[in-house]
Amino acid sequence: MKKSIMLGALAVAGLTAASASASTLDDVKARGKLNCGVSSGLTGFSQPDANGVWEGFDVAVCRAVAAAVLGDSTAVEFVPLTTQVRFTALASGEIDILARNTTWTFSRDTDLKLDFIGVNYYDGQGFMVPKSLGVTSAKDLDGATVCIQTGTTTELNLADFFRANNISYEPIPIETNAEAQQQYLAGACDVYTTDASGLAATRATFEAPGDHVILPEIISKEPLGPVVRHGDNEWGDIAMWTLNALIAAEELGVTSANVEELAAAATTNPEINRLLGTEGDLGAMIGLDAQWAVRAIAAGGNYGELFEKNIGVNTPIGLARGLNAQWTEGGLIYAPPFR
Amino acid sequence: MTTLTDTPKQGFRLSQLIYDTRYRSITIQVIATVLIVAALWWLARNTVANLTALGKDFTLEFLGNRSGYDINQRLIAYDSNATHGRAALVGILNTLLVAGLGCVLATILGVIFGVLRLSKNWIVSRLAAVYVEGFRNVPLLLWIIAIFAVMTESTPSPKDFRGENPVASMALADNVAITNRGAYIPEPLFANGLGDVEIKPGGIFADLYFNVSIDLIVILLTLVASLLVVKLVNTRAADIQNATGVRPTTWWVNLLIIVAPIAALLWGLGFYLGKPELSGFNFAGGTHLRNSLLALWLALSLYTGAFIAEIVRGGINAVSKGQTEAAFALGLRPNRTMRLVILPQALRVIIPPLISQFLNLTKNSSLAIAIGYMDVRSTLGGITVNQTGRELEGILLVGLFYLLLSLAISTGMNWFNDRVKLKER
């Protein structure tokens, strides 16, 4: 008991930020804020605007979770994290959920004691080269100098790809996208490799985007998804089904514009009714109220809306849906049934 | 003896531990030791508890696993199939390389600009002051990034060397290519070389394997032998001088002794320079000094050089003006005065702070990651820690390496300082 009292005293003195407790949901509710780990700057996925308000595709997932749990999409405390400290921050309880374009891999899910709750963006590592180089395939890159934004899986994928194809290369590891961009544009490297979404975002800001091509090869699978701590399944379920609710909403045609109307009374589609809480009581099964999904969808829109608003073809980043289209349209985005 | 007689008869009392100056120091030290050991034990206990709570353990086994990533600049054989331990070793050597090069260049720059700042030439001294203040007052990280970017922006890329009318051309009779990927310089090669000898330790040092070129060993041995002979010749000359008062001319003998065997050896080994040539995307052949190395080297040297310049200026100013005047009175010219009178005396003041600048430079080389130079912080403390999730072990090892390196440098430099110190009588 002494321990508790001392920790309580420290908490009052403002020293402890968090104690990773058994129930993240209770913590979040008591705190009234969701602590969300994001990248300190990744175009389209998370970036602060001039007022210091965070925006982006990853940010939107956190806002949806906050809306579902707390009923307020602005009740989120965004914690910018580097690649190196992100998992430690999650393990220590500094953040409740990590939405920082993190690749779902076996060892992270098991050895690092993380739980991936789904995939919000299917990415893959790609290559960008100047058109003038006349390269049409990554296999033509024998002896090329490759600018690589150091992450965690990019170096490994690159090494594996070149080794598998038995061609040589010279890596130039770069810490930030801004520097990699500068090096690539100055011609210090022939190729720039990072996640394809990042390549598209980068190319969009060039003075002459048309002078550069993104090669057809995608050399890795990078399923990016939000992560929670291993062991708190209740919280994991909430995060996972909030993401699924956004995906299902798009499939069912529920948007931020019509969600209120659809949730007002039961519709003819029973799945919509279950999702929006007008039929059954799915919310109670994950420890929330019946309106949770309505709030999550109303916060920023369904999956498709979020995509179009943050990274879609009409934004400066201009990403096509591709793999991230609904399964009904040939993509991989697929929510398990709400039943 | 006196203390024995002074001791009161009733013997030792506990309060003496506090009030008696003879015992008090022991009491304080015991208390301090207990407190510090307790603190360390507390930290260790917390660590163990936290590690088990997270289901982790403390082990260095990860150093033996396959690393899976490539490193561009490697002084020893390495590829992505090698171990994390090997990657750490590559990083260590890279750190040592840039730190060593940096210390040399920083000293040169520091001495030059320190002297220039004292120059009577107005514009030169002003420019030196701008250099010193500019570099000292802006964070090193910013300089590293800026210099790296300037180097890539201001040099041609390899594709500019291509084509009918290339925009850029190679320097020094087509021997050196300066590109924004670094400088390509000729490398020494041997047509009938003797090959390499492989050194392969076993056990936990299995990662320490490396190849040594026999050619290099033979050349070094020859050089050492020649120098020994030269020393012999000089001793004999001194003996003759002592005996007869006339010193025989030895310089051409010495020159011959040094040059002839090496030349013969190089000819025998079939020495030639391998020139860099355009092929594919890049230059092939020659030695590639990467931009990251050059930029880091330059940035560290310029930054530390600015501090050293101030130290040199302070050292020169510390030499009293009378010394200069005395030297002038003897008829020495200004630059000889500087070289023979001022600098040797200033050196006494300069060396101790210089040591700490060398230490700073070495530690600052850990910023290499900002421009992708793969030093030990980027390999072991960066990618390896990221891949394996072994942050406790990785960071401790990196810290330990820097600590040992710093201690080694300061020990070595202090020894040097003791040797050159003015022996006061």
Next chain:
Amino acid sequence: MSDNAQTVRYVRESMIPPSEPPLKEQGAVKWMRENLFSGWKNTLLSLVSIYVLVKLLFALVPWFWNSVWTAGSLNECRETLAVLEGLTTHGGACFAVISDRWLQLLFGFYPAESYWRPILVFILMFVALAPILFSARLPKQLLWFSILFPFLGTWLLWGGSFWVPILVILGFVVGAVGFKIGGRFAGAFGAVALGIAGAALWWMIAMPSINGALHKAVALSRIDGTKAELLETLVTNPAQIDEIEAEQAAVQEKINELTAEKDVLVVEMLAAREAGSEPSSDQKSAFNAIMDELMVERRHYTALGFTAFKLQQAISDANGLLANIEALPQWEADLPNAIVTAAEMEAALPDGLHNLVSVNQVPAGTSPEAVDALRAYLDADTAVLNLHANIETAYERLGILGLAPVTSRDFGGFMLAMIIGVAGIVLSLPLGVLLALARQANLPIVKGFAVAFIEIIRGVPLIVWLFTASLLLNYFLPPRTSFDLVLRVVIMVTLFAAAYIAEVIRGGLAALPKGQFEAADSLGLDYWKSMRLIVLPQALKISIPGIVNTFIGLFKDTTLVGIIGLLDPLNLSNSIRAAAEWNGVYWELFVFIGLLFFVSCFSMGRYSLWLEKKLQRGHR
């Protein structure tokens, strides 16, 4: 002599006016001959220098001269350069990014309505420093303000109830009283022990309870008013937000119109350029006018967005507080039961499982029931902890009487660099003095520890220590505690700076003449008195330039905290570049950051030089 003078018939009564020196020996010519072209070597050096200078200026000046300050994005910068000057991006700087984001670079995400707080702290810092830095000219009483400043500054920056800094200061008073009492009854050891114990007890036990009680009292006294206020916020704010959004839509409309107008103009002007003629000055001024108007509208839009954001935040806070008010009675009712349950569970635990914090720690061979019991106990214990924390936090939020609290996550930019630098130096001074004294002491073991600490800290790069703070400190702390990252960094930076300060002060101690120590001894002063009254005041005074230099170094090194994720100016520049409109901006941000660092470090360096000279004179 005298008779000789009489023989002179004619003595000139006035001097011949000095003739003009030859042209070579006067004015600029002479200066140049002496300072630039004396001798061929000097001439060569001068010419080389001038060449370098001219080259540099030619490379840099146009870039600055053609810079664009009014634009909403990098692409608009490019457009402006293209139509006005016919240049590409490399021809001119895009400082529009600075005019858009300079406040962020200075303050990070600190709430804009509270900018006055860090600014006030910054000004007060100089007031607090003045009696130390310019000791001769100011009254001694000002030193009291210097002592109070750290508490005042911390409170201003982080906010919170006004009594918190007072309670913290009271801890020192309690410590001092303990020191006095202990000194009377148990000598020096008793004094130190009682002083530390008193202060620690105050801070750990008394202060939190008093603080909690005060917050609770305030919270309860105004709970109904608060509730009404919050409910009103929930009603009024959404309406206001709707209004603002309508206004924003209107502004957006205007922006769209202006953009369209601008685009037409750009096409015209580019066509003119294409045809080889400069666009007319009318066109140029029209373009500039549109851009200016556009910027005004955009600023208006951003400001509206900010107001809406604040109103939204108020709603979100109100919701949280109302939920807290609702939950409080339940929490308070649950707490005693939870404590009892947890205690019972702990008592019922099998031997050997009592001090564990995780089920991972159980020794092999423990029965599954025992593991389950431990798990249940741990959950219960955590529940107690959380209840405690929930209640305390709720009352703290409801009963706050003072400044709105700001979390350190919102700190960034130069403010963060300043805070880390200043806090590091201020906190490290006492530690550094102790370390320096320990290193000088006649106690081999204590000296050994001091040397080991100093050498270990100085032998390892700061970046490794920062990684330790961000990745490893959580391992070293008791399980289930974690500090806020800024605090962890400040702790680490303090330890780091202490080692350097210790060396500076050791230099100061060594520079004191031995006679001072001997004089103190001969007066019969004990060690601490001689240090406090004779040695340290003098040693610290000569150490000030060294301390300022250490501060400059530390201030520059704060750029490294970006590597562990804090938003220092450099890392913030990466965040800014992540915004789609500024992606691709490179040099402009670096130039701005470098310039700010240069100005502050350079002026501090000048001060330290001035002080050094003054001290040298004082010593002679």
